[in-house]
Amino acid sequence: MPTPVNFLTEEQATQYGQYAGDPSPAQLAQYFYLDDTDRQFLRPLRGDRQQLGWAVQLGTLRFLGTFVEDWTTIPTAVIDYVAGQLAMAVPDGMARYGSSRTRREHTLRMTALYEYQPFEAQPGHWRVVRWLYQRAWLTAERPSVLFDRATAYLVEHKILLPGVTTLTRLVAQVRDRAQGRLWRRLAAVPSATQRDALESILAVDPKTRQTALDGLRRAPTRPSIRGFHYALDRLDQLRAFGAAGWNLRAIPPTRLAALARHAATVRAQALDRMPPDRRLATLVAFVVVFTMRAQDDVIALFDRYLTELSARTQRRSDKKRLRxxxxxxxxxxxxxxxxxxxxxxxxxxxxxxxxxxxxxxxxxxxxxxxxxxxxTHPPDQRIAFQELWPHYPMIRQVLPRLLATMPWQATPAGQGTLEAWHFLRDHEGHATRSWPEAPMTGMTTTWRAVVVGENGRVSKKAYTFWVLFRMLELMQSHDLYVTPSERYGDPRSQLLQGAAWEAVRPQVLRTLNWAADAESALGPLREALDTAYQTTAAHWETNPAVRLEAFAGKDRLVLSPLDRLEDPVSLRRLRSRVASLLPRPTLPDLLLEVHHWTGFADAFTHVSQGGERVKDLALSVCAVLLAQACNIGLDPVVHAGIPALEYDRLTWVAQNYVRAETLTAANTLLVDYHAQRPLAQIWGQGEVASADGLRFVVPVRTLHAGANPKYFGAGRGVTYYNFTSDQFSGFNALVIAGTLRDSLNVLEGVLDQQTGLHPHEIMTDTAGYSDLIFGLFGLLGYQFSPRLADIGEARFWRIDAEADYGVLNRLARQRIRADLILRHWDDMLRVAGSLKWGTVNATALIQALQHGGRPTLLGRAIGELGRIYKTRYLLAYLDDESYRRRILTQLNRGEARHSLARTVFYGKRGELHQAYREGQEDQLNALGLVVNAIVLWNTRYMEQALALIRQRGTTVLDDDVARLSPLGHDHITMLGHYSFEVPEVVAQGHLRPLSSLDE
Structure with missing residues (x-):
């Protein structure tokens, strides 16, 4: 399907090459600062008007990549900033300069002096087309995103922006060329026999009315023997297409993933109607990607089955022991x-x-x-053997297929276990109950006691279970892995290395502000740690919140809890007045109004990457988002007779428009828009964030849920681990099966976020607390600030053994091994660079470095670095009450946001009824998007309310404004009839009238 030329919204087209508001202070300094060369070109110009006009045009050219003819569209902040540098008042009649012949002469002269090239000039135009084509080939970006990146490229390379139609037409043409090339190359990969097999999966079975494609899309959901057979059958069917023999190294993985996502979403009939090359290319991508995912699903099933089996047998053993x-x-x-x-x-x-x-x-x-x-059993025995053995016949029903199917690979630490797996594969079918010998590398004494009998022979049953549980253990530490894989690959192989690392190493050092020499890098850290000790020690006697107490012959640190701050009367009165002024919209009205401000619903594009835009699409998108966020399904938002709200239309939009990347794009628009609101900037600058988990019970059968009686009772659930900025907006979130330790995921959420916020300090609860995390955060230039509930158990580390820290000498007993840091410094930089460049998944890498509680040497070295950062943080935490209170305040913001999310997600008792990981992520990200819309709506109307209160002569204290929150929801109607009708005043571009102020 060709890319439409009119893929930009009317607002985007209007803002092209124009100011979209006041530039930030950083942008003014970067683009509008006049250096000596600029001033030299200014001196021959006569009069203040010509000099100011020239200078403003120069900054505009650098900032926008083009000239602005209408002087009135140039922000006053720009003109004042430039005039201030020239030490002049803004002359009268500057608007006439914009339409004068002098301005046009200035533009021609300026273009030549600063070596700007017209868009059509060669070889610049050819380079633009080549860059655009490479970008379109390597990525699956939407046309509008490609347009924005092309604009940035032109500005950076000093090429004058063409007309908006010229650039949109070029983007559409180049994108179509890249897409056509992709389809042709993929369609040529399979043989004639393989093509016929691929086409056959689109045929509809007359009995079931289903296609084979429908079955291949469905992942297993039951951790049972039957589930194993289904998962293995599905994997075998996908492997039968022969994708392992296809040479796809030249095809960008992102393009494959985009095509596979399309094949997994649209109906088989829609695929069947595609042109031959596109249809075949889509099916090839589907088979390649889903073969990998099906293999991952088998491993996930293996993990879940053994984990549940271990827990189940242990419970039975405990009950038996009670009897x-x-x-x-x-x-x-x-x-x-x-x-x-x-x-x-x-x-x-x-x-x-x-x-x-x-x-x-x-x-x-x-x-x-x-x-x-x-x-009884030995203290180190974690598995109830006697309860486990009866499950051996059940395991054997699927074991031969499992042994023959999985292509495991291993790091040196996992080679012994891999040999045991191969031994089991080769000998499992023998009709014997024991073997004279077998590989037993890594077997513990407890296991050996049940595996090796008194006669020295190896029990087949016990050995089988040991191999399976040992595989599970090393799989979780990534010492055993499969290739290719999305979830179970080897993260160490994804680190930058060799020529690739050497090429980016200088840039990594500059970006992260590290010295290449380990000693030079460690010097400032040594000084900062020493200063932190000296400062805390100097304040110790005057700090009433901390003390040392003798406990069991050891010194124990005691930190008094923070006293609750009572809200002043002025704050309570201000909250009440602001709340009374807020309009009372329904949730559908609110979403449509926020779309009217931001255009966030326009970020939802068709899964085919085409330009399928239908009338009132934004209305349909908002209805689907509300249905998912409120967990009520589509029926309550369906309105017969309104085309945009009919059931078929909403189903089509949910299947083709609402997905991970469009939700992310829309959320980015909301967060960035909210960040520019004056009230949001009073609350924070987006430099601080908190991370915490919101738990949801998942009552349906699924592999992507875990047990935790504390949060899920007798059932299973997931954790929606989300990140809240100091402006109350949620800028990223991850969905975690069960309740994995938060520290495994916090870094991934920070690195993968795509908004304009750049938080450098992340606050978490104690669950996100580990030396390795401190080290990785420090390497990447972030401050990790967990709330410490167990500071009495904290260990304080020092580098200098001879330094005197006064009373703190009793705490600072542990010595940091600086030699480990020095020895592994370059590898640590390589890890940081790989994380920053996004070549490796942070969570998987952390699991590999932790190595199941026994860190690798590199993990230990990063942990030693982390102890420096951790100790500095602990000292600051003890010394500064305002710092502790700031952490508590930010964490409370995250918890209040969770409360709002619970209120929105009211349907089906607040339980999540999605069986697949992708569905869970999409629904909970829709929830996060709607919560952000509420935050933005509240913020904007709170600004109006504050302005009205001040206008009526009431004094409003800045400290009280800083403690307001946009997370209130009593004025928003969440339940009832969903009308999706926007008031006329809003449709005309105005805000709703405020409610009456009760004086």
Whole structure:
């Protein structure tokens, strides 16, 4: 489908090459500052008007990449900034300069002096087309995004912007060329037989009315033997197409993923109607991507099945032990009597055996020992073996297929276990209950006791379970992995290395502000740590919140909790007045009004990447978003007779428009718009954020949910781990199965966010607390600030063993191993660069570095660096009450945002009924988007309310304004009839009238 030329919205087309508001102070300094060369060109010009006109045009050219003919559209902030540099007042009649011949002469002369090239000039035009084509080929970006990037490229390379139609036509043409090339190359990959097989999956079965494609799309949801067979059958069907033999190295992975997503979303009939090359290319991409995902699904099933089996058998063992407590008590009492004799009789001449047997018969002691052996297990035994063995016949129903199917690879740490897997694959089918020998690298003493019998032979049953659980353990630390994979690959292989690392290494050092030499890099950290110790020690006697107490022969740090700050009367009165002034919209009205301001619904594009725009699409998008965010389904928002709100239309929009990348794009628009609001900037500058998890029960069968009785009761659930800025907006979120430790995910959420906010300090609860995380955050230039609930257990580290820190010497007993940091410095920089450049997933890398609680050498080195940052943070946390209160305030903002999200997500008892990970992510991200819309709506109307209160002569304190919150929702109607009708005043571009102010 050709890319339409009119892919820009009317607002985007109007703002092209124009000022969209006042430039920020940083932008004014970057583009409008006049250096010596600029001033030299200004001197020959006569009069203030010509000099100011020239200078403003020069800054405009640098900022916009073109000239602005209408002088009245240039922001006053720009003119004042330039006039201030020239030490002049703005002359009268500057608007006449904009339409004068002098201005046109200035533009021609300026273009030549500063070496700007017309858009059509060669070879610049050819380079633009080549760059645009490479970008279109390598990425699956929407036309509007490609247009924005092309505009930035032209500005950066000093090429004058062409007309908006010229550039949109070029983007559409180049994008179509790249797309056509992609389709042709992919369609040529399979053989004739493979093409026929691919086409056949679109055929409809007359009995089921389903296609084979429909079945291949569905991932397994049951962690059972039947689920295993379904997952393995699906994998076998996908592998049968022969994708492993296709050479696709020249095809960008992002383009493959985009085509596969399209194939996974649209109906098979729509694929069947495509032109041959496009249809075949889409099917090829689907098979390639879904073969990898199907393999990942088998591994996820393996993980979930063994984890549940272990938990289930342990529960049964615990119940069994409860039933045998009486027997265990009797055995323990008998053994107690025997031990009492040993302890009480100190006469060396006493025959202890006779004395013991006089009290407890030999037969009773033997019985007691047998009872203890039967009813107890070693302290390090984490699996109930006796309850596990009966499941062996069930496992064997699927084990041969599993052993033959999975192409595991291993790091050096996992080679021994991989050999055991191969041994099991080669010998599992033998009709024997034991083997004379088998690979047992990594086997613990507890496992060896049940695997190796008294005769020295290896139990087939026990050995099988050991291999399976050992595989699970190393898979989670990524010492065992498969290739290719989205979730279970080797993150270490994704690190920048070799020539690729050397090429970007200088840029990494500049970006992260690190020295290449380890000693030079460690010097400032050493000084900063020493200063932090000295400062905290100097304030210790005057800090009433901290003290050291002796506990069990050791010094224990005690930090008094923060006292609650009572809200002043002026703040309570201001909150009440602002709340009384806010209009009372319904949630659909609110969404449509926010779209009217921001155009966020225009970010939802068709999954085919074409320009399918239908009338009132924004209305349909807002209805679908509300249905998902409120967890109520489509029925309550359907309105018969309104085309944009009919069921078929809403279903079509939900399937083709609402997905991860469009939700992200729309959320970015809301966050960036909100960040520019004056009231939001009073609350914060977007430099601080908090991360916390919101839990949802998932009552449907799914692999992407985990158990945790504290949060999910007897069921399973997911964690919506989201990031809240100091402006109350949510700028990113991750959906985690169950309740994985937050520290594994916090860095991924920070690095992957795409908004204009750039938080450098991230605050979390104690769950996000580890030395490795501190180290990675420090390497990447972030401040990690967890709220510490257990600071009494914290360890303080020092570099200089001889330094005197006064009272803190009693705490600073641990020594940082600087030699580890120095030895691994370049590898640490490589890790930081890979994370910053996005070549490796942060969560997977952290799991690999932690190595199941036994960090790798590189992980230990990063942890040592983290101890420097952690100790500095701990000292600041102890020393500064305002810092502790600031962390608490930000975390409270995140919790208040969760409360609003709970209120919005009211349908189906607040439970998430999505079986697949992608569906869970899309629905919860729709929730986050709607919450952001509420935050933005509240913020803008709170600004209006504050202005009215001030206008009526009431004094408003800045401190009170800073403590207001846009998370209130009592004035918003969440329930009831959803009309999706915008008031006329809003449709005309105005805000709603405020409610009456109750004086």
């Amino acid at each position: 045998t407590l009486r027997d265990l008590d009797a055995a323990a009492r008998a053994l107690r009597e025997a031990c009492a004799v040993l302890l009480q009789d100190e006469d060396p001449k006493t025959d202890l055996r006779t004395a013991i047997f006089a009290r407890v018969s030999k037969e009773a002691l033997a019985t007691a020992i047998r009872q203890v052996d039967t009813l």
